[in-house]
Amino acid sequence: MPVIAVTKERRAGETRVAATPETVKKLIGAGFSVVVEAGAGGAANFVDADYEAAGATLARDLKEAVGQADILFKVRAPVDEEIAALKTGAIVAATLNPYQEKDALQALAAQGATAFAMEFVPRITRAQVMDVLSSQANLAGYRAVIEAAEAYGKALPMMMTAAGTVAAAKVFIMGVGVAGLQAIATARRMGAVVTATDVRPATKEQVESLGAKFLAVEDEEFKNAQTEGGYAKEMSAEYQAKQAELVSSHIAKQDIVITTALIPGRPAPRLVSAAHVASMKPGSVIVDLAVEQGGNVEGAKLGEVAQTANGVKILGRPNLPGRIAADASALYARNLFAFAGLFLDKEGKLAPDYEDEILKAALVTKDGAVVHPNLKS
Structure with missing residues (x-):
């Protein structure tokens, strides 16, 4: 019976855990044995007794948990x-954060580990249940609005009282991927007036379906700005200038701006300049979801709330899913449970098919080497 180990997260600020009592029970039902390091789920409010009740063996320390494990979930x-x-x-x-954590990949290869980066799971129908980027970005988008609301010194919804009317906050979402869509939905539920922008024309319908307004220069170039595969085409300098002018005038009127743009393997694109920030009203808030990859916002600082001279707060908080650790862990653990099923053959033996399109796409180290084509030096 293949043994899966789940250990404490040892990187600073990480509160999530790679398995929950729910997924431990499912893993055991699927034919695995599970060992959990004592205290592994504590930061996400999953207690050792619940892991044991689900059928896991509790290990006193790291070596006991990992030493005999066939698989390590992190x-x-x-x-x-x-x-x-x-x-x-x-x-x-x-x-594995493979583009930034190259030393860890080299160490895994040197140890002879077969490592899979869950970020590289392809976005195909069969792998949707394994898509950690989507499950965690969804929560990050939600949490970004909560963080913004806490930092913003006013109410988000319009309130009509005997003492007068409180105007609704204006929220602008830049980037309409999974995180952006959830941010739109959350801000709308909280009563804000929401606008959003993205370079892909197909996102306009998604934005409007959530009750927000789409912001773009909608000329002929924009209408043809997406490839058949759903990716954005590079826009002309003329279009970029027109769009930049529209966005600049819009940002100046906003109370909250949330940026979500990320490009795998590359620094985050700069969406908000110092001039944009300077144009905003005192008390306005910007949340930079890309701060761990260099940031979308000029002046954003990782792990800090930057206060600008004109009274704008720029939130550079890392790991927003980790600020909702229980739910983030639950979703991530289900992603891993689905992924683990690919490791077993029809007889329930540990025999990964490395030609499977999902495993092949996610594989980063094997047989002592870094093997992913995007990571080879």
Whole structure:
């Protein structure tokens, strides 16, 4: 019976855990044995007794948990002591942050680990249930609005009282992916007046379906700005100038701006300049969801709330899903449970098919080497 180990997250600020009592029970039902390091789920309010009740074996420390494991489940890339405890050939599945955490990949390869980066799971129908980027971005978009509302010194919905009317907050979402859509939905539920922008024309309908207004220069170039595969085409300099002018005038009127644009393997694109920030009203708030990849907002600082000279707050909080640790862990653990099913053959033995399109896309280290084509130096 293949053994899965789940350990404490040892990277600073990580509160999530890679398995919950719910998924432990499912993993055991699927034919795995599960070992959980004591205290692994504590930061997400999952207690050891519940893991044991679900059928897991509780390990007193890291070495006991990992030493005999065939598979290690992590939220973030394992640290050196975890990698050193792995047996040769062990499988690791985690959000490895492969473009930034290259030292961890090299260490995993040197240890002989077979590592899968969950960020590389392809976005195909069969893999939707394994899509950690979507499950975590969904919560990040929600939490971004909550963080913004807390930092903003006023109410979000319009309120009509005997003492007068409180105007609704104006919220602008830049980037309409999974996080952006959830931010729109959350801000709308909280009563804000919401606008959003994206370079892909197909997102206009999604934005409007949530009750928000789409902001773009909608000329012929914009209407043809998407490839058949759903990706954005590069726009002309003339269009970019027109769009930039529209966005600039719009940002100046907003109370809250939330930016969500990320490009895998590259620094986050700059969406909000210092001039944009300077044009905003005192007390306005910007939340930069891309701060861990360099940021969409000029002046954003990782792990800090930057206060500008004109009284605008720029929130650069990392790991927003980790600020909703229980739900984020539950969704992530279900993603991993679905992924784990690909490791077993029809007889229930550990025999990953490395030609499977999902495993092939996510595989980053094997047989002592970094093997993913995007990561080879």
